Structure formats: structure tokens, C-alpha cells
Amino acid sequence: APAARMIYGNAASIFTGDWLLVEALVRVRRTGLYDVLDRALGVLTEMLDAEALQLDRRGKLDGTVSDYMRVVQGKTASLFRWSLFAGARAGGLDERSCRLLELFGEKLGIAFQVTDDLLDVDGDADKLGKELFGDLREGKATYPLSLVLDRKEGLRAELAAALDKGGVGADLAGRVAVAMRETGAVEDTKKLAESLVNEAEKALSELAGQPNMGDRPALGALSAVASTIAARRK
The missing domain is CATH 1.10.1220 (Arc Repressor Mutant)
Structure with a gap:
């Protein structure tokens, strides 16, 4: 659409x-849950700060994985984290349960973004409904790109020169994709996403063992969401 x-x-x-x-x-x-509102306002600030950082870093290929994670934590993970906290508070869960759901949301949010980055370079354009390498052409330093730039000698300078001249062409984008596979950047990105999903599911399992949780269908639904994140192809 x-x-x-x-x-x-x-x-x-x-x-x-x-x-x-x-x-x-x-x-x-x-709702009258003013701590939820306070956190929502805090999340908006986090998202704006992260967006400002990403805009400042656009086209600059000298960033680190740490820089990337700061953006993801602020733009994606913070919203996932707040959403799970808000649901927990609205459902009347205790503080420990709220913290576990926040952790679940944070790990899931990072996994979602890492997987999204991967699909942009190793996905199926027809299934995604968009051309691949959109992030690369916009000069965004994603996780797999950060890895390959550290591992493939000369690639950082070549990409920087292309961006300075106006953009990354199809030939260079294709060579970046090959380099990502050859250097293990694609596989390591998949492993990171899977590891993050495992951490999210661990938090959910701990939550299920909390007193008075009982048999809550929502836990099964959240687990199903987590299991699809790293495996999604669109």
C-alpha cells in the first residue's frame, strides 16, 4: 500500500x-498511571537524541559499534522497553515483573533493529517491497556495515569517496554485500540477533516463574513474537 x-x-x-x-x-x-506518562516523555527525549546522533553521523563511516548501539538503544529499544513497561503497569504487575518485561522489550527492540539492518543487505527485495542497500545509500552505519568496514581493508575509504561524490552505485553495493558474506559480517549479525532474542526469552522465562503469574496467555504471545524476530524475512 x-x-x-x-x-x-x-x-x-x-x-x-x-x-x-x-x-x-x-x-x-x-490512565492515571503518571509514572508511565513520565517514562513516555523520557522515551521521546531518548528517541530525539538518538535521531540527532544518527543525523550527525550520516555519511560518516568512522563510527564504532558502540555509536551504532547508542542510536539503536535510543530509537528502537527505548520504545519497545516502554511499551512492555506500560503494559505491565496497566496489568497491575509488581516492580520485579515490570523490570523483567522492560528487559524483554529492550533486548527484543535491539534484535528487531539488527535484523532489519541485515535484511537491508541480505534480504529479498521482492518480499521487503523495497530495494536493498537503502541504509548504505543514505550513509547510515548499520551493524553489519560496521563489522565489514573493520574487517575489509580499503573498503571504508572507497565507500567514503563514493558518498562524497554523491552516492553508492549498484556495483559497489554488490561488492559490499560480497565482502559482508566473506568476512562473516552477515553471519555474525545473525548470531547477535539470535543471542538478543535468547536473552529476551530468558527474561520472559524468569517472569513466568514469578509468584502469582499463573497461566497467562500473554506470556505465550510474547514468546511467539520473540521467536519470529530473528527469523523474519520481511
């Missing part, structure tokens, strides 16, 4: 997004 901006234009789409954000915060306030 076409994006909203393609139908209604950028201005209307941005306005609608702003309205939805305000409406979401109003609904959170109506």
Missing part, C-alpha cells in the same frame, strides 16, 4: 503524525 505522504503529501502526513503523538500522550495520562 502507498505511504500516507504519497497520497496526502508531506505536510498533511507530518501534521497527522504530530496529532497522533499528542493523542497517544493524552490517552496515557487518562
Whole structure:
């Protein structure tokens, strides 16, 4: 389906997004769970800071995996973490259970983003509904790209020169993909995603063992979500 901006234009789409954000915060306030609202505002700050960092780093290929993780923690993991915390608080869970669900959300959020990065370079364009190497062409330093730049001599300088001249062509993008597979960057990215999912499921298992949890269908649903993250292909 076409994006909203393609139908209604950028201005209307941005306005609608702003309205939805305000409406979401109003609904959170109506719950009376003011700690949930406070954390939501904190998450918005984290997301804005991470987006600013990503914009500042765009086109710069001298970043580290640590820089990448700062962006992912702020943009993706923080929202996953808050969503699980909000649900836990609304469900009346105790502090320990809330912390475990936050941990589950954080690990799942990072795994989701790492997998998304991987699909951009090693996915199926038809299934994704978009061209591959979009992040690379925009100068975004993703996890697999950070790995291959550290492992393939001369590639960092070649990519930097291409970005300075206006963009990464299909030939260079193809060679980057080959280098990612040859250096193990693709496989190591898959392993990281799987490890993060395992950590998320460990937190969920610990939660299931908490007193008074009982047989909650939601735990099974969350486990099913976790199991699909690293395996998703679109």
C-alpha cells in the first residue's frame, strides 16, 4: 500500500503524525498511571537524541559499534522497553515483573533493529517491497556495515569517496554485500540477533516463574513474537 505522504503529501502526513503523538500522550495520562506518562516523555527525549546522533553521523563511516548501539538503544529499544513497561503497569504487575518485561522489550527492540539492518543487505527485495542497500545509500552505519568496514581493508575509504561524490552505485553495493558474506559480517549479525532474542526469552522465562503469574496467555504471545524476530524475512 502507498505511504500516507504519497497520497496526502508531506505536510498533511507530518501534521497527522504530530496529532497522533499528542493523542497517544493524552490517552496515557487518562490512565492515571503518571509514572508511565513520565517514562513516555523520557522515551521521546531518548528517541530525539538518538535521531540527532544518527543525523550527525550520516555519511560518516568512522563510527564504532558502540555509536551504532547508542542510536539503536535510543530509537528502537527505548520504545519497545516502554511499551512492555506500560503494559505491565496497566496489568497491575509488581516492580520485579515490570523490570523483567522492560528487559524483554529492550533486548527484543535491539534484535528487531539488527535484523532489519541485515535484511537491508541480505534480504529479498521482492518480499521487503523495497530495494536493498537503502541504509548504505543514505550513509547510515548499520551493524553489519560496521563489522565489514573493520574487517575489509580499503573498503571504508572507497565507500567514503563514493558518498562524497554523491552516492553508492549498484556495483559497489554488490561488492559490499560480497565482502559482508566473506568476512562473516552477515553471519555474525545473525548470531547477535539470535543471542538478543535468547536473552529476551530468558527474561520472559524468569517472569513466568514469578509468584502469582499463573497461566497467562500473554506470556505465550510474547514468546511467539520473540521467536519470529530473528527469523523474519520481511
